[in-house]
Amino acid sequence: MEKPTTKRIWRCVRYYLQLCEAKGDAPDTIINKRAGLSKFFKWCLSRSVYYVDQIDLDLMDDYMHCLNTYRKPLDGKPMTVAVKRGYLTFVKTFVEKLYMKGVLSTNALEHIELPKIGRPLPKAVFTENEIQKILDQALLFGFSGLRDRAILETFFATGIRRTELANLDIEDIDLNEQLVRIRKGKGGRERIVPISERGCEWIALYLSKVRPRIAFLASGSTLFLANNGKRYEPHKLSDMVSRYVKLAGIKRAGSCYLFRHATATTMLNNGADLRHVQEMLGHADISTTQIYTHVSRSKLAEVYGKSHPSALSKQRLF
Template identity: 35%
Template sequence: MSTQTHPRAATPTWVAGCVDDFVTHLERERDRSEHTIRAYAGDVRACLSWCASDGSRALGEITLHQLRDWLGTLAAGGAARATLSRRSAAVRTFFAWARRTGRVETDPALRLASPKRQRTLPEVLSRESATSVLDIAAVAADDDDPIHLRNRAVLELLYATGIRVSELTGLDVDDADRSRRVVRVLGKGRKERVVPYGVPADEALGEWLERGRPRVVTDSSGPALFLGRRGRRVDPRQVREVVHALLAHVPDAPDVGPHGLRHSAATHLLEGGADLRMVQELLGHSSLATTQIYTHVSLDRLRRSYEQAHPRA
């Protein structure tokens, strides 16, 4: 397998045209998120540009051997298995579309295999660490600073619901039904689900809506639930910074970020006796197999506790 790299060059016109048409197809005909569309566009552009620098002068000249060499080059450069899996999936989707639309006579990616993904157990907070970081956020909010009120509500809602950071930043005010203590979430594939939350999260959310948000809202804020100091909708990067900053004050807590709060919420639910399918529904997983990883986390934590506590472990 070749591991040579190719010099960077301007994207050939045929590559740019193919990618643009593919993006239009995804936007119009496929139920995919904006994030997935951007990722697929970047992956396909990188692949076609590599093949062009390898000698292909048109889409129909690309071969399975080239595609395998491209993935091999990425692997040799240290790309993670998850990255390779996503890129090969993007390329297979692209060439299947190209074959259906007559852009190629045969699909060179039909037998392009994805590398097997190594399944690593997600890192989660202990119940004590989760409680500590929420307490720290609550103490900070006592100064009545609107951003501290927001940060507390953000952390409480992330941990209470297990929603993704992109789902949280996409929430509008009307998506939170405080009378029933649920949020309406637009998840992957634009699938809507309703997720409950508890009293502490409701209290934090109420303080943000009543005392925090009105002090930063502007005419251009729109319906966004969570705002920054200038009145704009918060973005995932801002939320990650908040979570990392607060967790830095918790001794021995892993630096997990917002997705770690999602993992922690799922793990703690299962440890508390929640049904696996209920957790699947709460998290918005399309496959139960994705949710089952948290049963392994719980078992792993149980085994560690057993080994530490039992005299015959």
């Protein structure tokens, strides 16, 4: 690919996104980068900033102020710190890559100070009973419901990400050994995880009774097919899960990640080692997995009841 002959911001953005694609960034990652840089580009136009060599720390201070004062039109709430940091990071890495490729002579944002964020706890951690209610809703919808149940069971049994599930092919599932090979994990990492016998039975039912009804030549070896016979788009999986959460009568919001959270917390509650949960979820850093120790409340309550002097005391006030 050719380097841009102009330093106009959007021409450089297109070049940068081509580099990201060539590097192997996931499609969702590239979509997010494009959206974040598009927001920054439109803001730059409003300030008569047209060229990448005009981007410096003073300009980013103004952009930070813009993000801090922004209010969502639906509820009037500000952006979260994580969202603001994300928007700023898009610009920082964009400028850094242009410097590395020689488009810019200096990296003006090398010393930018990004907002610090903690590690928020996962929201809407569902109980096992709630998960079962969600799973049961799929059976109300005939053959497509059988497919959906197989998808939901796979989410819960493996803790897989939605993009990872969408990318599964038939040969990635070993029903005899009860294993799932995830070829396109986050960061390009591969891993093999176990899947329950129950999950395998639902997949086998789907493969024998449902998939032949919707597959066509272009379906290839894709495991889970949408109604059009093609590979699922990840956001469609989220829409499907959200619909079943509502049908189950659960008032909290939830999508594909609710099964990932449930897998992690349930395993920890039942005594799984943190390292094993890390490997199961495909986390590069164990500190990400440690978040789930904070929401593994039943295990904490059990240990507290057996170890804390106040909990062990039987003294009554009256």
